[in-house]
Ligand code: SF4
């Protein structure tokens with residue numbers, strides 16, 4: 412289904428949806444753009460730049476309670492309650508790469524043998540209304556990892572800015588339901604204009620880099636710690652790259668014991684931290700930042716694609732490149748491994 416919505420009506424749509432759902436949208440503040448819970452009257456920043464943090468938290472929150480445990484009297488069997496997420500969410504104005512991030516989660520959190528009910532419930536109750544990029548940034552490389560600035564995969568609705576509004580295309584049945592709102596009008600021939608804008612954005616990105624050899628080439632450098640020491644020399648182990656990333660899915664579990672009442676909490680973890688693999692004995696199988704960077708890059712461009720039909724665990728959003736305080740560029744690391752000659 413293809414419809415049109417004016418900029419004003421998109422805000423009205425957010426207001427309408429916020430009456431029944433949790434709406435997350437990009438909001439500017441403190442020199443950056445982040446996804447916040449939308450409340451009527453809020454000013455959205457849909458166009459100035461891509462949000463620094465991806466919309467991952469909509470389906471995989473930074474911290475969530477998995478279950479609560481209550482003990483009325485210490486001798487009595489504790490009462491354990493699973494706290495599955497409730498309610499529906501809508502993400503408005505994320506870029507296609509942000510919506511696509513969850514496609515990397517799916518083969519990990521929903522397999523024949525293992526199902527993560529927390530992630531699956533949130534994913535199935537979240538609608539992504541994405542906005543195609545019309546000015547890809549220099550750090551963007553979605554076109555090199557099988558995607559593009561107007562990729563509909565992972566979105567429910569894809570918007571393209573045309574004049575004073577957006578051509579809105581449904582991608583899923585949930586997206587089709589959104590387009591049934593009276594705030595949308597007939598798109599007329601604006602669809603052609605949207606196609607031209609999307610083609611222009613793709614053209615602006617230039618030639619795609621070929622990552623086909625990356626999995627094998629990175630594996631060939633697995634024991635070459637001099638290579639990884641050189642690539643990670645500037646890293647300060649801050650973890651910004653993992654926290655901003657729409658495709659990083661590692662977590663930690665902690666028990667918050669409040670006496671007769673306690674909570675089991677899941678939080679994002681950070682493989683760039685030395686504590687990520689620190690064992691109780693004090694042994695650490697990834698003792699240096701070189702080992703940790705090797706794991707992060709190797710996971711995204713070698714181990715994950717080996718397990719999942721060649722799909723890179725990276726949607727090319729470039730957030731890790733933009734936000735790295737040390738100027739480390741994951742594209743350059745993979746390229747260096749691909750071009751390495753003994
Ligand atoms: S690894 Fe970097 S470029 Fe790739 S999805 Fe994560 S943040 Fe984006």
Ligand code: SF4
Pocket residue numbers: 645646647648649650651652653683731734735736737738739
């Ligand atoms: S953002 Fe840069 S400096 Fe920080 S952990 Fe990642 S690679 Fe290292």
